[in-house]
Amino acid sequence: MNTQILKTASLPYCKGCGHDLIAKHTVKGLEKLGYLPLDVIMVTDIGCHGIIDKCLNTHTVHGLHGRSVALGAGITFGLENPGKKVVVFIGDGGSTIGLQHIMEAARLNLNMTVVVHNNMLYGMTGGQTSGLTPQGFRTTTSYEGNPFDGYDICALSNKAGASYVSRILGIGDISDKMAIALGTKGFSLVEIMEICPSYGVKLNPKRKLQEVVAASGKEPGEWINQRRTFSHQQGKKIGNLLEKTVEIKKTFKHYLKGPKSVVLSGSAGEGVQLAATLLSKAAMRSGLSITQKGSYPVTVGVGFSTAEINLSQKNINFHGIGVPDTVIITSADGLAHNKKRIELMQGGTLFIDSSLEVPPTGAKVMQHNFRGIGARNAAIYAVLFFALKTGFISTESLFKTIEEEGKAEKLPITKIKEALVE
Amino acid sequence: MHEQNKGKRVMIDGSRLIIESLARAGADAFIGYPITPANLLYLYGSQRMDLMFSAPDEITTLQWMSGLSATGKLPVTATSFPGFALMIESINMAYMMELPMVIVLVQRLGPATGTATCGAQGDLLLLKGMMSGGHPLPVLSTSGFEDCWELSEKAVEVALKLRTPVVLLTSKEEVMTQKSFSLEKLSAITPKEKPFYNLDCEYKSYKPTDLVPDFLPVTQEKHQVRFNASTHDQQGILQHSNEEAMANTRRLEEKVVEKMKDFLFYELDEQKGAQKLLVAYGISSQAARDALKALREAGEKVSLLIPKTLLPAPDGYLEIFNLYNKVVIAEESINNQLGDVIYGRCKPSHLHFVGSIGKMITPEEIMKEVKA
Numbered sequence: 001m002n003t004q005i006l007k008t009a010s011l012p013y014c015k016g017c018g019h020d021l022i023a024k025h026t027v028k029g030l031e032k033l034g035y036l037p038l039d040v041i042m043v044t045d046i047g048c049h050g051i052i053d054k055c056l057n058t059h060t061v062h063g064l065h066g067r068s069v070a071l072g073a074g075i076t077f078g079l080e081n082p083g084k085k086v087v088v089f090i091g092d093g094g095s096t097i098g099l100q101h102i103m104e105a106a107r108l109n110l111n112m113t114v115v116v117h118n119n120m121l122y123g124m125t126g127g128q129t130s131g132l133t134p135q136g137f138r139t140t141t142s143y144e145g146n147p148f149d150g151y152d153i154c155a156l157s158n159k160a161g162a163s164y165v166s167r168i169l170g171i172g173d174i175s176d177k178m179a180i181a182l183g184t185k186g187f188s189l190v191e192i193m194e195i196c197p198s199y200g201v202k203l204n205p206k207r208k209l210q211e212v213v214a215a216s217g218k219e220p221g222e223w224i225n226q227r228r229t230f231s232h233q234q235g236k237k238i239g240n241l242l243e244k245t246v247e248i249k250k251t252f253k254h255y256l257k258g259p260k261s262v263v264l265s266g267s268a269g270e271g272v273q274l275a276a277t278l279l280s281k282a283a284m285r286s287g288l289s290i291t292q293k294g295s296y297p298v299t300v301g302v303g304f305s306t307a308e309i310n311l312s313q314k315n316i317n318f319h320g321i322g323v324p325d326t327v328i329i330t331s332a333d334g335l336a337h338n339k340k341r342i343e344l345m346q347g348g349t350l351f352i353d354s355s356l357e358v359p360p361t362g363a364k365v366m367q368h369n370f371r372g373i374g375a376r377n378a379a380i381y382a383v384l385f386f387a388l389k390t391g392f393i394s395t396e397s398l399f400k401t402i403e404e405e406g407k408a409e410k411l412p413i414t415k416i417k418e419a420l421v422e
Numbered sequence: 423m424h425e426q427n428k429g430k431r432v433m434i435d436g437s438r439l440i441i442e443s444l445a446r447a448g449a450d451a452f453i454g455y456p457i458t459p460a461n462l463l464y465l466y467g468s469q470r471m472d473l474m475f476s477a478p479d480e481i482t483t484l485q486w487m488s489g490l491s492a493t494g495k496l497p498v499t500a501t502s503f504p505g506f507a508l509m510i511e512s513i514n515m516a517y518m519m520e521l522p523m524v525i526v527l528v529q530r531l532g533p534a535t536g537t538a539t540c541g542a543q544g545d546l547l548l549l550k551g552m553m554s555g556g557h558p559l560p561v562l563s564t565s566g567f568e569d570c571w572e573l574s575e576k577a578v579e580v581a582l583k584l585r586t587p588v589v590l591l592t593s594k595e596e597v598m599t600q601k602s603f604s605l606e607k608l609s610a611i612t613p614k615e616k617p618f619y620n621l622d623c624e625y626k627s628y629k630p631t632d633l634v635p636d637f638l639p640v641t642q643e644k645h646q647v648r649f650n651a652s653t654h655d656q657q658g659i660l661q662h663s664n665e666e667a668m669a670n671t672r673r674l675e676e677k678v679v680e681k682m683k684d685f686l687f688y689e690l691d692e693q694k695g696a697q698k699l700l701v702a703y704g705i706s707s708q709a710a711r712d713a714l715k716a717l718r719e720a721g722e723k724v725s726l727l728i729p730k731t732l733l734p735a736p737d738g739y740l741e742i743f744n745l746y747n748k749v750v751i752a753e754e755s756i757n758n759q760l761g762d763v764i765y766g767r768c769k770p771s772h773l774h775f776v777g778s779i780g781k782m783i784t785p786e787e788i789m790k791e792v793k794a
């Protein structure tokens with residue numbers, strides 16, 4: 001096995017580029033820590049630094065612009081061997097577009113090292129200003145100097161929770177400093193300051209790296225958080241989702257002749273969806289096939305709440321309901337949402353709370369004081385009333401379902417039964 | 423099927439069946455970002471999969487999935503158009519890197535945010551054209567609870583055998599509606615093999631064996647593994663456009679086109695003497711089944727085709743279409759996307775369309791068009 005992480009000392013970078021130093025000293029740092037090539041998973045971003053892959057004997061993963069930290073994060077999730085090391089190479093451009101990924105990895109304190117090659121501009125695409133370009137630094141898209149201050153990627157990562165962050169100048173032997181970051185448990189990020197020789201040096205003549213960094217106010221340094229590193233804290237798992245479904249056996253008779261569609265509608269928070277589920281399950285207990293779907297505004301806690309239920313003796317394919325056979329309305333919200341449907345009904349039955357104005361309809365109208373039992377119980381009471389009046393299923397099947405679903409204690413069952421008798 | 427569940431009659435939704443099937447077939451990680459109407463899939467995925475991670479957005483979702491896939495896991499996510507749109511570049515990446523994964527796409531009414539709680543079938547052309555270069559992405563479409571079970575298993579198999587992302591296409595009404603259902607209808611699912619390279623001789627990450635390269639995760643120390651989203655040679659090293667790299671890029675297309683021939687799924691209910699063909703997929707196939715029954719009871723001679731392998735579009739569908747004088751496609755859109763996939767913009771005069779937005783297509787609407 002090849003124990004050399006780097007295949008060649010001749011790296012494919014422009015003369016004077018700091019990327020060469022960073023690559024060699026990252027490798028040196030890894031070797032100081034005793035890593036063998038295939039212990040290392042090198043994830044590279046888009047940018048000049050990303051062409052290092054072919055020079056490495058490590059595993060290499062070359063992804064999209066700015067996404068390499070998230071890609072590396074995904075790899076850390078799948079690693080079961082703590083001896084593995086995920087290293088991400090990214091530039092200042094990639095750090096700009098992928099800032100959220102860096103923050104997320106730091107927040108979770110994932111076990112990985114991000115090496116930010118900050119050469120202060122987008123080198124591969126023509127020297128444009130990046131989010132990390134220092135204020136006053138000239139680029140091909142800011143000849144007068146960048147008018148804005150760049151992100152402080154170190155401060156952001158530190159605040160997000162990284163175990164270790166450092167900013168260093170890309171000059172001299174930086175392998176020991178790299179080794180500190182690479183040897184850190186948890187998330188570490190090193191921002192290495194350099195000036196792109198193709199654009200940065202030419203556009204900022206006579207400016208030295210130390211001076212540019214000092215002028216930016218983002219001095220070299222290191223920042224440490226004593227934090228717990230990421231671990232898989234998976235909640236309790238369900239080994240079989242089907243076992244969690246409750247078997248519904250036929251224990252009651254039904255008296256349905258032909259399929260029926262039912263729309264139950266009221267206000268959010270008044271138990272409409274629960275009432276629909278209880279009706280559906282009671283129908284299944286009575287030997288019927290059912291479909292049930294809910295409809296409500298995006299904000300689930302206000303406005304209308306509508307449930308559409310199909311009941312049939314046969315298997316149901318199409319479960320949409322255009323003009324329903326039965327509409328049950330328990331509130332003004334429900335009426336407003338279904339007014340058009342009710343007006344289109346040429347037959348069937350409309351059960352509607354007696355406080356509401358009945359719209360023009362061809363349906364038989366049954367007005368009843370559903371809300372008198374309390375707004376939160378109006379829907380379940382209306383469903384029981386529907387069962388009583390139509391006789392499609394028995395009220396006993398519904399009361400049994402309420403009991404078996406553990407809802408009896410939360411409902412005024414006696415009061416409901418008395419109201420039904422009345 | 424676990425023995426204790428046999429014959430059990432339950433009230434269930436398609437989301438539960440999809441996640442359970444994916445897990446049994448070998449999916450072991452769920453990565454999610456919440457979005458309606460895929461939220462039940464997210465919930466069940468978090469409960470059922472060995473690993474579950476909540477991503478901060480859908481780009482991260484696909485990147486995390488790709489990283490997990492590179493370690494040999496089989497990750498799954500579920501989303502709807504707004505999230506899927508964010509994933510597209512990263513799905514291209516996973517496709518180029520040849521990383522297995524399953525993406526459940528739950529269609530809802532668009533464009534843009536549209537209506538989150540309203541179903542639709544408007545994403546097929548997006549799926550057809552989402553890969554730069556026009557490469558085909560495998561897309562399987564469910565047409566009922568049995569498909570939620572069986573095609574989810576197949577999606578895992580395709581992902582692993584072809585080393586590719588796979589889309590399982592559904593819609594809001596298929597994964598959120600509760601129905602009475604007998605679990606007896608579900609077939610047994612066995613975990614799919616993860617075929618890792620196990621030879622001592624040199625390994626190249628993108629050297630194909632019968633169009634598909636052998637897979638190795640980055641977790642092992644025997645062979646160097648390279649994954650690359652840029653144009654690359656068989657070793658996985660970035661190249662501009664040399665012969666080996668172009669052959670690799672061409673192979674990606676050929677791999678999916680050829681290998682998906684082994685995964686051609688559709689239902690064809692032929693009626694002898696019928697000159698009319700009704701075609702529907704996904705949620706509209708349920709109305710089509712009812713329409714077919716009613717049409718036949720009324721004396722109409724009609725056949726029904728329910729395509730389930732949607733992309734790459736199998737040649738066989740056109741061959742079936744050509745056997746009939748009148749073909750009616752039912753799809754919950756306003757622009758006949760399946761017709762576009764089969765014929766392009768030049769649709770023949772014998773092709774008719776029943777479309778809808780904001781509501782499900784009814785059996786009556788289909789019957790009217792078939793009879794016309």
